Amino acid sequence: VVTIERPSPIAVWRQLAAILRAQIESGELPPGGMLPSESQLMGQYEVSRDTARKAVRHLQELGLVVTSKGLGSFVTK
Amino acid sequence: VVTIERPSPIAVWRQLAAILRAQIESGELPPGGMLPSESQLMGQYEVSRDTARKAVRHLQELGLVVTSKGLGSFVTK
DNA sequence: AAATATTTGTACGTATGTATG
DNA sequence: GCATACATACGTACAAATATT
Numbered sequence: 001v002v003t004i005e006r007p008s009p010i011a012v013w014r015q016l017a018a019i020l021r022a023q024i025e026s027g028e029l030p031p032g033g034m035l036p037s038e039s040q041l042m043g044q045y046e047v048s049r050d051t052a053r054k055a056v057r058h059l060q061e062l063g064l065v066v067t068s069k070g071l072g073s074f075v076t077k
Numbered sequence: 078v079v080t081i082e083r084p085s086p087i088a089v090w091r092q093l094a095a096i097l098r099a100q101i102e103s104g105e106l107p108p109g110g111m112l113p114s115e116s117q118l119m120g121q122y123e124v125s126r127d128t129a130r131k132a133v134r135h136l137q138e139l140g141l142v143v144t145s146k147g148l149g150s151f152v153t154k
Numbered sequence: 155a156a157a158t159a160t161t162t163g164t165a166c167g168t169a170t171g172t173a174t175g
Numbered sequence: 176g177c178a179t180a181c182a183t184a185c186g187t188a189c190a191a192a193t194a195t196t
Contacts, residue, residue, distance in 0.1 A: 011183060037161060048185045053162085069162045070192030088179060114165060125181045130166085146166045147188040 013054035016045055020055060024064055024075050035065060035073040090131035093122055097132060101141055101152050112142060112150040 023029040036044060041052035056073050059065045067073040100106040113121060118129035133150050136142045144150040 013183080039161075050186085051184060054183090067162070068192085070160080070194075072161065090179080116165075127182085128180060131179090144166070145188095147164080147190085149165065 012047055013051045013058070016041070016047060016051065016055035017058040019045075020059060021062070021064060024059075029075050031075050031077040033075045035059075035075070037072055089124055090128045090135070093118065093124060093128065093132035094135040096122075097136060098139070098141060101136075106152050108152050108154040110152050112136075112152070114149055 020029070020035065029035065035041075035056065038049050038052045038056070041047065041055070042049055045052070056065065056067065059073075060067060063076060065073045065075055097106070097112065106112060112118075112133065115126050115129045115133070118124065118132070119126055122129070133142065133144065136150075137144060141153060142150045143153055
């Protein structure tokens with residue numbers, strides 16, 4: 001049987017943001033902890049850098065993380 | 078400040094191209110000068126990247142600008 | 155001190171999906 | 176059917192800040 005893959009109605013970057021948010025709110029990513037780098041997110045979730053950045057950007061806008069050039073993104077308190 | 082009328086019988090990308098062209102021909106955007114990036118055009122004129130790119134693309138075809146990947150678009154002459 | 159690696163920032167190139175007029 | 180317009184997603188390239196060797 002041939003099945004047809006259809007794109008998810010939920011954007012990938014939103015799904016990734018939700019995953020990271022859940023990790024933050026569960027304490028798996030504790031306050032002050034560093035998020036996976038963009039490269040790591042690309043590898044772990046098999047997404048492009050663009051998508052990884054959109055997800056992290058969303059968390060920034062929610063005030064859940066802060067990002068520093070050359071350092072990374074970190075969970076706020 | 079130049080604003081874009083929408084909806085309009087004239088495509089938004091054509092209006093944006095006309096605005097940028099006027100800035101080039103008036104010298105506001107001098108030869109060698111960099112155009113606003115696609116992101117800046119998106120923000121300044123509240124258009125999508127697709128629309129911003131169509132406008133710049135048009136200026137390319139007119140020979141008014143040249144574009145370099147990773148650098149930006151620059152006024153010719 | 156200097157070179158290298160890591161990480162985020164910026165920017166364009168391309169393709170596809172969705173919706174509207 | 177077609178053009179327009181916005182959103183999503185991957186790729187490539189280079190710059191800037193930081194950390195490591």
